[in-house]
Amino acid sequence: MKRPSILLLITFLFGIFIVLALHIAAPKKENHKHAGFEREFAPEGFIQAIDTLDLGRHGYYFAGVDSTRVFLANRSAVGYILEINTENLQDTTYHIIQANSLKYKALDIKVNPPYFFLMDGIMPFIYRGNTTDWEAKFYINNVYFNSALPLSDSSFALIGINSLKSDIYKLTHGQNQIEKFPELLEAQGGDGIFSTDGTLYYDQKTQQLVFLYYYRNQFICTDTNLQLKYRGTTIDTISRAKIKVDKISSENSLTMSAPALKVNNRASIYNNLLFNNSNLLAANEDSDRFEKASVIDAYDLSEGDYRYSFYIPLHEEKKIKAFKVVEDHILLALYDHDLVRYHLHPSLDKPSTKKIDDQIAERLTYMPEHNNKFFYKTITNNSSKTQKYPDVSHGG
Amino acid sequence: MKPILTALPNFFRRHKGIVIEVICFLFILLFVYAAVSKLTDVQKFTVQIGQSPLLTNIAGFTAWFIPIMEILIALLLAWPRSRLYGLYGAFALMVMFTAYIIAILSFSEHIPCSCGGVLEKLGWTEHLVFNIVFIALAAIGILLLTPPRYQREDLTPLGEQGFTH
Structure with missing residues (x-):
């Protein structure tokens, strides 16, 4: 018979281990x-x-x-x-x-x-x-x-x-x-x-x-x-x-x-x-x-x-x-x-066939006053990305 | 006045017999009650633990295994000679339940509950406190029940086991 404290610890770890095993075996992230x-x-x-x-x-x-x-x-x-x-x-x-x-x-x-x-x-x-x-x-x-x-x-x-x-x-x-x-x-x-x-x-x-x-x-x-x-x-x-x-x-x-x-x-x-x-x-x-x-x-x-x-x-x-x-x-x-x-951001409101430069110019005028600066930055950074948009959206 | 940290163990030691009886009685009550309320409606219990992401694959097995274990441990606790084994079993089971609660609360998106009878009415925090109290009770019981000569390994004659009470 070992010290009860050691046996208690082993029992404790055993309990934790069982649940941990269940957790690991459980079906994960179905979504x-x-x-x-x-x-x-x-x-x-x-x-x-x-x-x-x-x-x-x-x-x-x-x-x-x-x-x-x-x-x-x-x-x-x-x-x-x-x-x-x-x-x-x-x-x-x-x-x-x-x-x-x-x-x-x-x-x-x-x-x-x-x-x-x-x-x-x-x-x-x-x-x-x-x-x-x-x-x-x-x-x-x-x-x-x-x-x-x-x-x-x-x-x-x-x-x-x-x-x-x-x-x-x-x-x-x-x-x-x-x-x-x-x-x-x-x-x-x-x-x-x-x-x-x-x-x-x-x-x-x-x-x-x-x-x-x-x-x-x-x-x-x-x-x-x-x-x-x-x-x-x-x-x-x-x-x-x-x-x-x-x-x-x-x-x-x-x-x-x-x-x-x-x-x-x-x-x-x-x-x-x-x-x-x-x-x-x-x-x-x-x-x-x-x-x-x-x-x-x-x-x-x-x-x-x-x-x-x-x-x-x-x-x-x-x-x-x-x-x-x-x-x-x-x-x-x-x-x-x-x-x-x-x-x-209003850029995605309507699919557009205009050239990207025109779109950017148009979008800038849409912008609410207090966000002007931020969006300007965003758009210039991502102009290549935004270009994809007209292809993605369907006619609305 | 003695500090509580030393007063409490002393109290337990002085009234060892009655403390152990009370602890075992509480566990028998808890486990028999929980097992019976599960076994009287195994079908409901199976459906409920099926909702748990941790148990859904083994719901059919768990629905029988858990109440049977609870009854076995209650039987071990009822017999003075096997009490120590019973307390270790109770301790392990309560640790598992508690770890399960913590796992389901922290990792699961939706949280089902399937405890038997009135325990169903407990909230998760109350449930956690309830479980921790029972874990502590089992540990106290084990420490009290282990004969003093086995408490220190250096004094223990190896290979000898005794559960005189």
Whole structure:
């Protein structure tokens, strides 16, 4: 019998070793293994941080935007709305939502000036109020949903589940029936819930609704009446959801029984462009660079053509939690407790056939005053790179 | 007043018998409870640990192996002659659980949980503290249970083992 301290140490190391072995043997970086596609990157300096605002706490999400303001709601401080001027990230206002003894289970707040909506698909209810007095009044009940997105002052696109399949619905205030569009979402592999999971995005400016699948390389573009315009594909190769779904019999519930391969994390649409934060590494990307940023692929929503990609950098070593393109060339990114305003260089707005010198001259005139110097430097440094651009982008 | 660092070991040594009984009892309670809550719904447990990136490939095996190990260790702890082996097993298992928690918290993008029963309600930090307390308990039990003459190697007659209690 050896000294107990030595035996303890050996036992301790043995325990650590087992877990270490598990960790080493575990399937690695599934999102790095499907790099059968390439990205066309915007030139260096395409995205530039302008301002940072410390929000002071975690849990914020984008509730809505208008031309000059962004509204953030908070998952832990429910009922508070933080309004921020997107032109300087400085004028901030707290609003407290008034709602009489509201009981909720899965409350989501969306702001669509001049109205805001409190939506809970489990209770279920939708409350509406206006953004001058922030008083929420009962609006719609009896419609269950997973997620809801206001399309106008009185209509919503919903994702609901009907006989074990997710579907997109349209709900209009004052109409007795919801309109169902069961042909929009397509189930895969005998599962209609997880394989069809994704997020709805709406672009006020071009009145287009986009549904982006999480687990496959597809998005669906419709008009406000949910009439299909086309089905687009993202540039990666995952056309079939790589998920494994099992039933827990004792709880009569369905759940995923293996880590799923997520294709599309989150997106934002603005003015006919879809900005998609993909989860998959491309063949022409450096994996370290990819891990230390959030890659965004831009698509032209007219026909769903891929345009270009860029990275939203880390902020204080953290990746973005959410992002939103709020006006031409302005991208807001939410990190742990910071909001960062980025400027996107206008050079890639429209594919052009002009000579490169003319393009540079034109771009210089586009530039916002305070960034003149920086962009001038960037462009001269990268003029050879920018030259490639007209070939990359498709007619828009 | 004695400093706590020397007071605490002295307390443990003075009440050695009862301290060991309490430690073993706590471990038996923990392991039997955890094992039974896993085994009563192995299918659910299998699905849940399948969600873990570290265990997804061996979920079927682990779902049976872990509760069986827990019961075996509980049995070893229940028998005074095999208690020391039981405590080493408990120590190893708790180290593994804790290392697993740390690994999953620091290397995994999404974090599933599949502890049995009420332990499911613990947050990850509470879970970590809980585990570390149990690791410490196992270590204390081992140190107390090892006969004093074996505590120093230079005094130990080699090849002799005894677990008189």
